[in-house]
Amino acid sequence: MAKTRQKKDEEIKKLAEELSRAKSLVFVNFNGLKVKEIEDLRKRCRKENIGYTVIKKTLMKMALKNAGLTDIDPKSFSAESALVLGYEDEIAPARVIETFAKEHEALKAFGGVLDGKFVGRDKVVELSKLPSKEELLAKVIGSIKAPVSGFVNVLAGNLRNLVCVLSAIKEAKN
Numbered sequence: 001m002a003k004t005r006q007k008k009d010e011e012i013k014k015l016a017e018e019l020s021r022a023k024s025l026v027f028v029n030f031n032g033l034k035v036k037e038i039e040d041l042r043k044r045c046r047k048e049n050i051g052y053t054v055i056k057k058t059l060m061k062m063a064l065k066n067a068g069l070t071d072i073d074p075k076s077f078s079a080e081s082a083l084v085l086g087y088e089d090e091i092a093p094a095r096v097i098e099t100f101a102k103e104h105e106a107l108k109a110f111g112g113v114l115d116g117k118f119v120g121r122d123k124v125v126e127l128s129k130l131p132s133k134e135e136l137l138a139k140v141i142g143s144i145k146a147p148v149s150g151f152v153n154v155l156a157g158n159l160r161n162l163v164c165v166l167s168a169i170k171e172a173k174n
Helices: 005-021 035-047 057-066 092-103 121-129 133-173
Strands: 024-029 050-054 082-086 108-114 117-119
Touching: 005 050, 005 057, 005 082, 024 092, 035 050, 035 092, 050 092, 082 092, 092 108, 092 121, 108 121
Parallel strands: none
Antiparallel strands: 024 082, 024 108, 050 082, 108 117
């Protein structure tokens, strides 16, 4: 059953809002995936707070235009495509898609949008290899903490040596 114009307008408006809210997005070709595999992908996306949307190319083009992404033409995409939208972490969509693509060869990312500009597949693969935001924050905190921890260990070592010297003196007097 065909959608009414009103439903199409609602879909375009909803997707345009999601696109303007997203920090990054990845275009994927899901052709050849089984329904169970797509459900597994959707489940992984929900777990990472990532949106997964399948919409017709004509409606996608209008939503992209409404969101201010006019340099992307979905009609030039070769096959059926889905949008994977990252709302919190810019690299999360690329990481989830590339991880899933390693397990399911039918899924292929063919581009994305980062900072409002279209990026190719090679950039999506690069982004997927970067550590997550939490991992980077942990590394920064560890780097900040390392000198302090080292200083504490040095002070503790001096105290340990002092205790050893005092106990040796005590044993010598006995």
